[in-house]
Amino acid sequence: MIESSRFTPSSVGPSHHVDVFPVLKRRRQHRSNIWFFESPKNNERLAITSDLAFMHLVLLEGDTSVARYVLTRPEDKVCEQPAVTIYRLNGGMEWWSFRRAGRPRQAGGIGCDAALALAASAAGASYIVKTERDLVGKELLFDNWLHLCAAITRCRSESLVRELSIVTDGLRSQRELVVGNLTSISGIDVACMLAVIAQAIRIGQVHTDLTNRLFGSSSILSRSRS
DSSP states (O other), rough: OOGGGGGGGOOOOOOGOOOHHHHHHOOOTTTTEEEEEETTTTEEEEEEEEEHHHHHHHHHHHHHHHHEEEEEEEOOOSSSSOOEEEEETTTTTEEEEEEEEEEEOOSSSHHHHHHHHHHHHHHOOOOEOOOOGGTTTTTTHHHHHHHHEEEEHTTSOOOHHHHHHHHHHHHHHSSSSEEEHHOOOOOOHHHHHHHHHHHHHHTEEEEOOOSSSSSSOOOEEEEEOO
């Protein structure tokens, strides 16, 4: 049974507005792109100043063991590396930083990794360094979650009751549903149907293979076992 409370319309408030110019001002030289990302998991717009961090955070959107994640504010940074605090549903906390594999640690002091590890420990979290090597084999998964997050955001303020009812009733009577069959129903709002499907996948109530194939009309949906 799909929980309807996760599919109610949400208004666009302050959390969906980011001051662009302060972010641009803080950017030094041209070391990375700046990504403004609508996060369904956090229900807010994020300003991410690292390509590597952006890719890892998009993948977190599909991690059903993660309740939410919070970017380190510029004034709270221990060093120059971008960092994020991850809150797991089981109560665990992790503090990730992002660095290209093989990049040397900062010179002087106790080093960036050590400083971040101490700060994370003080906050009751474990410290993990994520690199591009952790993304190997997840290229399709990343593309799929970009698409699914956009589908959710596109209909954030729309009522999804009709489409949710169709998906829920379909999964009661059938073991599997094909995305294209759902989006081709006469009179259906395709964008809203895709938003319902994406949200159901995101919260782990519906499963489809996102690792080995691109999400599309031929994707097969099934009820999650958990």
